Amino acid sequence: MVDSAQLLPVAQAARALDISRERVRELVHGGRLDAVRIGRELLVDARSVEHRKSVVKPAAGRPLSARMAWGFLWSLSGYQPAWISPSERVRLKRYARERVPAQWPRLLSGRARVHRVRMLPGPLARLREDLHAVVSGPVAAGRHGADLMAGSADEEFYVEAARFDELARSRRLRLDSAEPNAVIRVPALSGVLRPPGTDGLAILAAVAADLLDAGDERSVVAAQQLLTRLGEVHKLGE
Structure with missing residues (x-):
């Protein structure tokens, strides 16, 4: 109480x-x-x-810009962000070495706007197959190999800004619901959701970042598993 x-x-x-x-x-x-x-x-x-x-350990440093945040996530996931200059690549490598995952929620907070919404089953099912969206959260973590079941948690997606605006205008999602059933992150940079050769899942490092944002023990452990797959050597919380 x-x-x-x-x-x-x-x-x-x-x-x-x-x-x-x-x-x-x-x-x-x-x-x-x-x-x-x-x-x-x-x-x-x-x-x-x-x-x-x-x-919760305080995070150090200023958040990255959207272009640097997505460059960081692409690079860790094994993709080449064409919008990042050679000097910026050097900075991103330094961030990967020096910034422990406990600092990620602040470091990467500029990557997307977060909305908790209510969607009917039909539009929600179509969003899973939408080419302008990718699945994230526990569902994506499990499919990427983490030991985390989705359970009854809200479904999570990244959705391109134009598609999100269209969904909001058509009332296929409600932004003001007292009982949201989905988390939608709208990236602050266009064209970053589906690197060449990827399917309908958010890239691995982005899923790890979302789990670290959640902050509960199971999500943090699952994020560690994903980061281990990426070759991330930092220990969470150190």
Whole structure:
């Protein structure tokens, strides 16, 4: 039970955790921060915020731009990002050596906008086959070889911005639902979802980044498994 005397507005919780307000709402929805809704306002339990500060290692450095974030993910996944210059490739190699995965949520936060939406079964099924979208999250992690079952978790996708706008205009998804059943990430850079030769899954490093964003123990372990497949030598949390 959340003590009403220890409740923080979302903006205050975001400042305390050095994350965005949207990220605070994601953590609440995922059960990683305790909160209550009073009227139309979401209020976060201050003790839950303090606990998260004590167990989550702060991330160092500024977030990468969208083009560098996707260059980082493509490079780790074994693809050549044509939009990255030779000098930027050197920087990306340094990031891969020096930035531990615990820092990824901040480092790669500029790669996409995150939306929690409600979709009917028909449009949701069609999105799985959409050439302008790729599957991510636990489903993609399992198909990439991680020991993680999707269970009852929301389905997760990356969807190109133009397709997302079309879905929103046609009301095939609801942005304001109190009961979302899908997480859609809209990349801040076009043309990055399907490198040559890939299928309908998000690239391996992007799936790992999404799992690290989730932050729960099972997701972090699955992310470690994927990073091991990529030859990533860093230990999570070090």
